[in-house]
Amino acid sequence: MTLKPDDFISFVKEKAQSEGSDAVAQMYAINLEYAVKLMGKDWSKVHRKAMFIAETIIKGNLSLDDQVMRYEDGMSFVILFATLNAQQAEVKLELITEQIGKKILGKDYTVNGKSGIQSGAINMEDLVGYSEAAKKKAAKPTVRLHADKPKDSTQKILDTIDIVFFPIWDTKNEIVVGYRVKPKRVYLKNTLWGDQVLMGGSEDPLWSDLKPKVIKKTYEQIQQNFCPKTAYMVGLNVASFFNKNFVTALVQSVKQSPLSKTTIGFELQGLDQDFSPKMVDYAIEVLSKLGSHVTVIAGPDNDFSAICDRHKIKYHGLHLHRLLDSQLGRKYAYRTCSLFARQCNEAETRSFIWGVDRIDDLNMALQAGFRYISGRAVKWETDAPLKAYALTKKDVLMDTSF
Known part of the structure; x- marks a missing residue:
């Protein structure tokens, strides 16, 4: 063949x-x-x-x-x-x-x-x-519907969570099967009620077979339960838009959200600058038609300002690691972060920073004025994401990338 x-x-x-x-x-x-x-x-x-x-x-x-x-x-x-x-x-x-x-x-x-x-x-x-x-x-992964009881300090942090973020999208069955909320592969199937599910990640084999045992709610049903004060941010990679079901669910989710201000952070980094400009333009056009506040976040090696201007959407975002890894050092990174956060606040635009996986980086981002912080998925075995909740209570919305 x-x-x-x-x-x-x-x-x-x-x-x-x-x-x-x-x-x-x-x-x-x-x-x-x-x-x-x-x-x-x-x-x-x-x-x-x-x-x-x-x-x-x-x-x-x-x-x-x-x-x-x-x-x-x-x-x-x-x-x-x-x-x-x-x-x-x-x-x-x-x-x-x-x-x-x-x-x-x-x-x-x-x-x-x-x-x-x-x-x-x-x-x-x-x-x-x-x-x-x-x-x-292939052996089917074991699903535990009740995770081991967490430590008291962890439970106190989890008790403060009333936000829903980073839905894990099951492409085959077209439903949300969980939410990534902390490192070490622990998920909440619904952060509003706090029921915990310990299970494998989306890279595990036979992932689609898990869905009946995990959660049966669809995007629309989950959306109805969103807390009104919740800011809903999803970190998107441009390649996510290859999936028609994902785009459809995203559009439905945002349109049905009871939130008056829904922000979608559109992440463009890595190899994405090599994609067709038409593809980037299309993805942003989809987001801009949702009737929500769309913010594009992109690293310094990408420049989509022209596309954003054409669609009349915000273009904001910094990658902390690229600032920290520069020869200018942490003082320059902090000044840049502070200036960026202040400009966003003055413009009444939510400011995002991502690439935060060390606790000292997290502290610097918080001091600079950021309240929407993302840990890198590849580094989520650190404690930084969990400590973000402890430091800022309900003010921080975190995500990882699809």
């Missing part, structure tokens, strides 16, 4: 067309065209094999461990992959292929020091038409 590049393009276009003639389907086609333009001059074996893997991801709804491969949608992978040069693409492909071989087929395909593709041990037909038996053999 093989696909030529042109066949793969047709496959994805058909997938987009099957969704209807809405803006989301159009975005699929726009960004596929962008990827093809980047890749079309040299359809090397590396890129052709990438097409197979992308189709595998689309069909199998896989989530790999590689940081760049955190998006479950194969189309996101195609465009990300297209931004790499030939050498980077070949290295990335080898790593991803080994992960797919382990994840789908349950085998390590490294042969004589070479990865599966190099040694010929991986059959592309296996990757695309992988065995259902391998999936059935």
Whole structure:
């Protein structure tokens, strides 16, 4: 079972067309065209094999461990992959292929020091038409509906929480299955009532099978229970907009929110500056039509001010780590944070800072005047997110990124 590049393009276009003639389907086609333009001059074996893997991801709804491969949608992978040069693409492909071989087929395909593709041990037909038996053999994760009783100090902090944030979106079943509220994989299935669920993260296998045991409320039902004083912020990565169900749920959630001011923080960082400008423009357009206060937060290596001006939305945001890691040091970072927070307050615009994963960084951000703080997902094993609640009670709204 093989696909030529042109066949793969047709496959994805058909997938987009099957969704209807809405803006989301159009975005699929726009960004596929962008990827093809980047890749079309040299359809090397590396890129052709990438097409197979992308189709595998689309069909199998896989989530790999590689940081760049955190998006479950194969189309996101195609465009990300297209931004790499030939050498980077070949290295990335080898790593991803080994992960797919382990994840789908349950085998390590490294042969004589070479990865599966190099040694010929991986059959592309296996990757695309992988065995259902391998999936059935995978052990189902254990779900505990009642977590161990937390320590007294932790419980006191949890008792102060009355906000709902970072919904974990189950793509397959189109429901929210939990909320990320503190490190070490502890979730609250509803922060308003405080029922606790200890379970695996979204990267775990068979994640969709957990949903009946975790929470059956849909986005709309949960939205009805939002506390009126809650500020609702979701950290979005631009690639989230590849998922039509996610966009639909986001729009419905915001429209039905009882909040008078709903803020959506739109996170653009990392490889996102390599995405098609049309894609960024589309994502911001979706947010700007929600009738809410939309704030775009982006690191210093991105400049989407022109797009934001065109849509008449706010463009604010700082990445703390990039300030701290600069040669100018912490004094410069603090002054920059303070100035930024003051400008936002004077403009009556919520100010965000993210990349906070050390307690001294957290203290600096609070002193600078920030009240909406995000910890980086990859660093959430620290105590900073939990201590943020202890220091600021109900004034801090935290999130991680999709």
